[in-house]
Amino acid sequence: MSERILSSSAALAEALQEEMRRDETIFILGEDLVSHAGIFGQFKGIPEQFPERIIDTPISETCIAGCGVGAALTGMRPFVDFHFSDFITCGMDEICNQAAKVRYMSGGQVKLPLVVWCPDGGGLRAAAQHSQSLEAWFVHMPGLKVVMPSEPRDVKGLIKAAIRDDNPVMFFQHKKLFAKEGPVPEDDYIIALGQAAVKRQGSDVSLLCYGSGYYLCLEAVEVLKQKQIDAEVVDLRTLKPLDMDTVAASIRKTHRAVTVHEACVTGGFGAELAARIQDELFDELDAPVKRVGAKNVPIPFSPTLEDFVLPSVDDVVEAVRSVTYR
Amino acid sequence: MPDDKKTLMELYRKMVTVRQFETMAGEYFAAGKIPGFIHLSIGQEASSVGVCSCLQPDDYVITTHRGHGHMIAKGADLKRMTAELFGKQTGYCKGKGGSMHIADFSIGILGANGVVAAGLPIISGAGLSIKLRKTDQVAVCFFGDGGANRGPVHEAMNMASIWKLPIIFVVENNQWASTTPVSYSCSVKDLYRRAAGYNMPGQKVDGNDIMAVRKATTQAVARARAGEGPTFIENKTYRIKGHFEGDPQKYRTPEEVKKWQEQKDPIERFSRLLFKKKYLSRKLADQIQAEVAAELKAAVAFAQDSPLPEPEEALTDVYVES
Numbered sequence: 001m002s003e004r005i006l007s008s009s010a011a012l013a014e015a016l017q018e019e020m021r022r023d024e025t026i027f028i029l030g031e032d033l034v035s036h037a038g039i040f041g042q043f044k045g046i047p048e049q050f051p052e053r054i055i056d057t058p059i060s061e062t063c064i065a066g067c068g069v070g071a072a073l074t075g076m077r078p079f080v081d082f083h084f085s086d087f088i089t090c091g092m093d094e095i096c097n098q099a100a101k102v103r104y105m106s107g108g109q110v111k112l113p114l115v116v117w118c119p120d121g122g123g124l125r126a127a128a129q130h131s132q133s134l135e136a137w138f139v140h141m142p143g144l145k146v147v148m149p150s151e152p153r154d155v156k157g158l159i160k161a162a163i164r165d166d167n168p169v170m171f172f173q174h175k176k177l178f179a180k181e182g183p184v185p186e187d188d189y190i191i192a193l194g195q196a197a198v199k200r201q202g203s204d205v206s207l208l209c210y211g212s213g214y215y216l217c218l219e220a221v222e223v224l225k226q227k228q229i230d231a232e233v234v235d236l237r238t239l240k241p242l243d244m245d246t247v248a249a250s251i252r253k254t255h256r257a258v259t260v261h262e263a264c265v266t267g268g269f270g271a272e273l274a275a276r277i278q279d280e281l282f283d284e285l286d287a288p289v290k291r292v293g294a295k296n297v298p299i300p301f302s303p304t305l306e307d308f309v310l311p312s313v314d315d316v317v318e319a320v321r322s323v324t325y326r
Numbered sequence: 327m328p329d330d331k332k333t334l335m336e337l338y339r340k341m342v343t344v345r346q347f348e349t350m351a352g353e354y355f356a357a358g359k360i361p362g363f364i365h366l367s368i369g370q371e372a373s374s375v376g377v378c379s380c381l382q383p384d385d386y387v388i389t390t391h392r393g394h395g396h397m398i399a400k401g402a403d404l405k406r407m408t409a410e411l412f413g414k415q416t417g418y419c420k421g422k423g424g425s426m427h428i429a430d431f432s433i434g435i436l437g438a439n440g441v442v443a444a445g446l447p448i449i450s451g452a453g454l455s456i457k458l459r460k461t462d463q464v465a466v467c468f469f470g471d472g473g474a475n476r477g478p479v480h481e482a483m484n485m486a487s488i489w490k491l492p493i494i495f496v497v498e499n500n501q502w503a504s505t506t507p508v509s510y511s512c513s514v515k516d517l518y519r520r521a522a523g524y525n526m527p528g529q530k531v532d533g534n535d536i537m538a539v540r541k542a543t544t545q546a547v548a549r550a551r552a553g554e555g556p557t558f559i560e561n562k563t564y565r566i567k568g569h570f571e572g573d574p575q576k577y578r579t580p581e582e583v584k585k586w587q588e589q590k591d592p593i594e595r596f597s598r599l600l601f602k603k604k605y606l607s608r609k610l611a612d613q614i615q616a617e618v619a620a621e622l623k624a625a626v627a628f629a630q631d632s633p634l635p636e637p638e639e640a641l642t643d644v645y646v647e648s
Contacts, residue, residue, distance in 0.1 A: 027458060052458070058488065063481035066447020067454055070465075073436050074386065074455040093478075097441050098448060105427035106437060107419035108643035142644050166646035 001185035003153075009178040011152035013037075013044045015159040016079070018188055020050050023077060026163060027053040029067055030081030030117075038081065040119060040178045065091030065116065069098045072114040077163060085118035085172060086129050099168040100143030111166035115159075121174035121212055121262055122310050128298035131306075133211070133263035138170045139240045139272065145169045145193055146240040150214035152182040154237055157191030165193060174212040174262070194241035198250060202232030205320050206250040206257045208273055210236040213260040213292075213311070220316035227317075229324055239269055247273070248281055255286040258319045262311060265293035287323035292316050329537075331605050337379055337536060338600060341371040341593050342618050344395040347404065348567075350622050351394065351411055351425075355571045359630075360411050364425045367395040369534070369566035372592035373498050374399040376539030377466060377561075380547050386434045386452045386465040388445035391426045392498075392565075393438035396468055401433045404625040414632035421635040422643065443473030446482035446495070453491030453556070464492045464550040472503025474517050483558065487524040490555035494546045497558070498533060500565035505577040521558035533561025534592040537599065564590065 006014070020026045027050075028043060034056050037043040046054050057064050061082065068080040082088055088095065095116060103110055122131035138144050145167055149155045155173065162169040199214070200221060207217040217233045224231050234250050236243065251257050257277055259270030270291035277289050295309045348366040355364050367374060374395030378387065381400070389396035397407060402418070410417025410428050418428050429437035436452060439445050449467035456463045473479065474497050486493045497517050501508050514520065521528025527549070531542045539561055546557035564586040568575045600606035 029454075055454075058481070058484060060481035060485060062478045063447040063450055063485050066444075066478065066482065067451035067485070070436070070448040070451020070453070071455040071458075072451070073431070073448070074452045074459075076455045076458060078451070093441055093444055094447055098439075098444060102429075102437065103646065104643050105419060105423040106429040106431070107417070107422050109419075109429060109431050111646045145645075165648070 001187045001189070003183040003185050005181050006152050006184040007179050007181050008152045008155045008173065009040055009042045010044070011156040011184045012042045012159055012173070013046065014184070015156040016043065017045060017049060019160055019163045020046070020053060025075060026077045026079060027055065028079045028081060029055050029057060029064060031057055031059055031064070031083050033081060039083065040175065042178065061087045061090035062094060065094035066098070068114045068116065069094055069102070069112065072112045073102065073110055077113045079115045079117060079163065082116060082118045084130050085120035085134055086132050088118060088134060095138070095144070095168070096141050100141045104143060112168050113166045114168040115162045115171055116168065117171045117173070119175045120172045121176060122299045122306060123176045125301060125303060125306060127301040131299035133261065133294070135170070135172050135239060136263055136267060136269045136272075139269060143168065144240065145238070146172070147193060147238050148172045148211040149237055150177065150211055150235055152180065152184045154191060154235070156184055157189050158193070158237060160188070161190045161193050164190070169193070172211065177212060191237065193238045194243055195238065196234055196236045196243035196246040198232060198246065199235050200231070200233040202230040202254065204230045204254055204256065204324055205232065206247070206254045207231050207233045207260055207316065207320070208236060208247060208257055209233065209260040210239065212262045216311060216313055216316050217260050219313040220320065223313065223317050224320055227321070227326065229320060229326060231320060244276060244280070247277070251277060251281050252284050255284055256323045257285070258290045258292060258316065258323060260292045260311065260316055263293055264296045265291050266296045268293045287325070290319040290323050292319045334600060335605055337375055338596060338606065339614055339618065340375045340399055341536070341596060342614055343404070343621070344371045344374060344398050345593060346618050346622050347394055347398060347407070350626065352567065352571050354626070361413050362424050363570045363572070364411065365392040365570050366567045367392050369586065369592065370498055370500060370563045371395055372536035372539050372596065373496070373533045373561040373563055376536040377496055377543045380540060380543040381464065381466065384434055385463050386436055386449070388436045388449050388452070388467045389438045390442070390445065390468055390470060390473065391438060391440055392470070393428065393468070394425070397428055397430070397435060397438070400435050402428070402430050402435060404621060405628040408625040409629040409632050412629040412632070413634065414629055415635040415639070416628070416632040420639065420643070443469050443476035443478050445469060447478050449493055450482045450485050450491060453486055453493040454489065456492050457489065462551050464494060464547050466494045466496060468496050468498060470503060471497060471499040471501070471508045471512060471517060472506070473497070474520070475511055483524040483526065483556070486556040487526050490553060492550035492553070493556040494543065494550060495556060495558045497560050498563055499560055500563050502565050502569065502578070504569040507577070516560065518558055518560035524558070526556050526558050528558040529560065531559055531561050533563035534590045534595060536592060536596050
């Protein structure tokens with residue numbers, strides 16, 4: 001496959017254009033999409049190519065989510081842009097009580113091919129209502145799938161898989177990663193939902209991460225190398241369904257695990273990972289599973305405060321040192 | 327819609343079917359044969375049957391927790407409905423949904439809903455879908471006076487209006503939102519007046535007069551099919567039964583209920599018209615009642631004879647497996 005260097009935004013735009021050319025039932029719905037091709041430039045080229053299939057809405061998150069449900073129930077494949085993942089609270093009934101359950105409640109009569117696309121995460125000094133990482137809420141909801149890519153290559157392959165999936169998919173992309181560049185194949189390729197990737201082989205500890213946590217881990221790996229600690233990096237990419245086989249294979253090799261995400265630690269996805277690891281791999285562990293995440297407070301505004309609250313490379317290094325006893 | 331004898335007699339039979347279905351459900355619930363809780367639409371048959379009589383089979387309907395009448399009016403199968411109420415494997419939802427989640431997507435029923443007014447954002451999506459697919463379908467969303475006060479109504483009506491979506495919003499103002507009277511909970515006496523805020527036609531309709539309901543709905547459907555946008559219809563009606571079966575109803579007097587029953591019963595009123603037109607006789611009315619009763623008896627037998635779902639069935643239908 002020939003590759004180019006693309007940003008995550010460009011990878012997303014390319015994937016969407018390819019999918020929209022392939023399937024005319026796909027359309028994009030959300031706030032402030034057309035004039036700037038999305039507030040992060042993530043829909044570049046789409047308003048020109050598909051003017052009837054990228055639709056600006058009023059500021060009506062409840063109805064935007066509900067429109068996604070209604071359109072998906074009646075033959076379309078909506079891609080709903082939630083602007084900031086924080087606003088998902090205004091669409092919770094539509095996502096959790098309707099989208100997640102309609103197939104089940106109706107005894108399997110329908111499919112619901114809906115992507116709810118949510119820019120999330122902190123570090124932009126955007127304070128407590130524009131900076132959250134809420135993925136764990138949706139992992140808790142039967143009927144939803146949850147995807148959280150890190151690199152541009154994954155964005156393209158996973159967004160295509162999410163669009164082609166017949167279930168509602170929550171797709172989270174960190175706002176600070178939109179400009180991040182990386183190699184992206186030119187081809188039409190799919191990364192199946194529920195497939196983690198071992199992105200760096202290591203022997204001493206498994207760093208289980210996703211989204212922005214992946215980049216924290218990459219930096220931590222370099223620091224750890226200097227301390228003669230060889231860390232393996234597992235990018236989960238999809239939280240639900242979870243690729244527990246890849247997680248288990250890694251832990252059987254390293255016997256130590258640290259979970260890394262930007263969401264606050266309490267009730268975060270790391271808790272689910274830690275629980276499953278102790279349940280399924282207890283005898284493989286040489287140390288307790290350590291969790292890295294944000295401190296358990298709302299995300300604050302002032303840079304000194306926010307930097308203190310969000311997880312850092314040092315936090316990952318410290319956690320690894322504590323489980324490797326070095 | 328035509329008002330010939332055949333059509334009107336079908337409507338009468340439908341109204342009788344809804345009434346008898348609801349009566350049956352109440353009886354089997356009281357006898358402990360139907361689990362959970364159910365909400366009956368007795369007294370509101372002119373609205374459900376009248377509105378749905380103006381629709382085509384491929385038009386969409388979303389209903390509410392009080393949705394049995396809308397389901398039957400849109401053509402749902404009585405056996406599968408009854409089996410669902412009984413929690414049986416042969417029910418519409420294989421026993422996973424119950425009364426509040428019955429749906430039949432094959433005839434455009436996008437579902438009942440356990441969350442008040444939750445249907446409005448979903449109907450907007452159905453309306454948008456119709457517009458994008460360029461079909462001439464319309465979409466109807468039923469909700470109640472209780473639901474009318476929820477926020478999603480505002481978003482959905484505004485969106486439907488700016489995009490001229492082919493939607494008919496039908497509020498069945500049955501005077502009571504659970505235990506709360508509309509006179510207390512609503513800022514206006516006539517809910518249809520809220521339509522003006524969305525630049526949408528609003529119509530007040532005697533919701534217990536099926537001919538009035540049909541007239542208003544016919545206009546709204548024609549407007550929607552012509553691409554002229556949504557309409558807000560307020561069917562004034564009355565909830566004869568409690569909010570749920572077993573509701574002690576301490577919030578209202580038996581006299582109030584009796585007044586509506588005796589003076590405004592929608593089936594009695596329609597019968598009088600049919601008698602006047604000589605379409606219906608006492609004998610024919612009895613015959614129709616008996617035929618519907620037989621149909622429901624068969625539905626109940628089907629439900630009772632059907633197996634309960636195997637416990638492990640609870641783990642299926644969560645996702646579409648690829």
